[in-house]
Amino acid sequence: MVHPVRQRLGNVSGRAQAGAVRRGSWAENPLLGKPIVIRAETLESLGVPRRTINHRCERGVWQMLLRGILLLSNGEPTDEHLVQAAILHGREEAMLTGIWALRRYGLENLPAPKDVHILLPPDRKISSARFVHVETTTRLPSPRTRQGIPCAPVHRAVLDAVRRLKGDDTILAIMAEAVQRGRCTVDMLARELDQGCSRGAAKPRRALIPLLGGARSVAEADAWRLWQRAGLPPCHWNVKIVDGQGHHIATPDAWADEVALAWEIDSRKHHGQGDDYLETLARNTRYTQAGIVLLQTAPARLRTEPDKVRAELRAAYRTAQARPRPEARIST
Incomplete structure (x- = not known):
């Protein structure tokens, strides 16, 4: 079964064709010999001409994951590549939330994510794109860094995830695991539900009732x-x-x-x-x-x-x- 996020990526990886590419001194930069996710503008600041960037993407040597964001490889993008690309897409103050963030906190009882969910300040004019779901919020939390990526706190990531899910058992399982593993408390989830967006909050509120009573699964x-x-x-x-x-x-x-x-x-x-x-x-x-x-x-x-x-x-x-x-x- 094709991973939901990868299915939305489409055919982003090509195969390099034969032939040489004319290079400048930038080719000696060891950074550019690795399969990293990077902005096109950063490549240009390192001396890579725009025409070379375009040519390499056209030939399938590199690939454009999002507008202006490249993977310097022709291989299948990894989960980490997708997350890094999403954060670069959101620019400053962007943070990971939802299922992808909960994975970085070590939660396991999670469904396959449909997209990479990021939070941005309310004044940002950045839209969702391809595999990235952008949400602007007036309640932007202070991020926690997990494996080099800024992430929303667990209680916020939990609620951001379950508000977008349908299955009652799935919602309850995610909330219960976060509490049982000590990643957050029931009271933290309750406060987030009270203070946060009311959209999609009905099922999490129902799931919270037995958790408040002491249930853990x-x-x-x-x-x-x-x-x-x-x-x-x-x-x-x-x-x-x-x-x-x-x-x-x-x-x-x-x-x-x-x-x-x-x-x-x-x-x-x-x-x-x-x-x-x-x-x-x-x-x-x-x-x-x-x-x-x-x-x-x-x-x-x-x-x-x-x-x-x-x-x-x-x-x-x-x-x-x-x-x-x-x-x-x-x-x-």
Whole structure:
């Protein structure tokens, strides 16, 4: 499958034809022997004649990625070439945002980007072009440099990305990963939603609700919604539980402190094999030894059998309520 951004590039790479090109002293510059992204005006300042630039692009020795921005190579542009070209297109104060910026922050649960999204000050008269999406904003943040590229802060990059997406699960997954990995907080996302553009904000606002409740993934968000519909007292999400002596027991997905009930959303992928499986067995043993009632639910059942899961939740809560509460507590 052709990468969306590369598909928009079109046939930008040619093949060099035979024959020599007359060169000046600029040809001795080691910079020009590398596959770099550079402005045509910068090449001219290095002594490369405009006619030579045009001729090399026509012959496929170099290629024009954007107007006035070249790749000094006839090979396929890399992701890094595209990002560098986008920043050069935006000129001063341009910064990367959206999915491409989140990649540089180390997030992984991301869809393939359709274009390279950059932010500019509101007075700029620079338009989107080819694979570059230009957005001017009165709320231009202070950039963070990542691998040599100015990037919007994570919380801003997240919201800039999800406002342009459609899938609810995709939006929630991106927001949840940013929070779970510690790249930003839920409060930072909430403030950005309140202060930022309202266009495309409806779905991120819905996704934010379970995150504010403590959910850290799509599955946990589904579980959070089911708990609300089960008619049970409020519970805690992702809190560390210790026994009466202060020894760590586990960090359940959901914890009903009033009755010492733990609810774990355990997928086969992460808990069914190898070391993860052994750790799950050890965790369950600690729950049993501490007298904690444990309910385990497969993530898929949260959507395929929500009524049954709600009934199981209520039954588990009644069971926990019927026995003396153990000394297990939330760690402070």
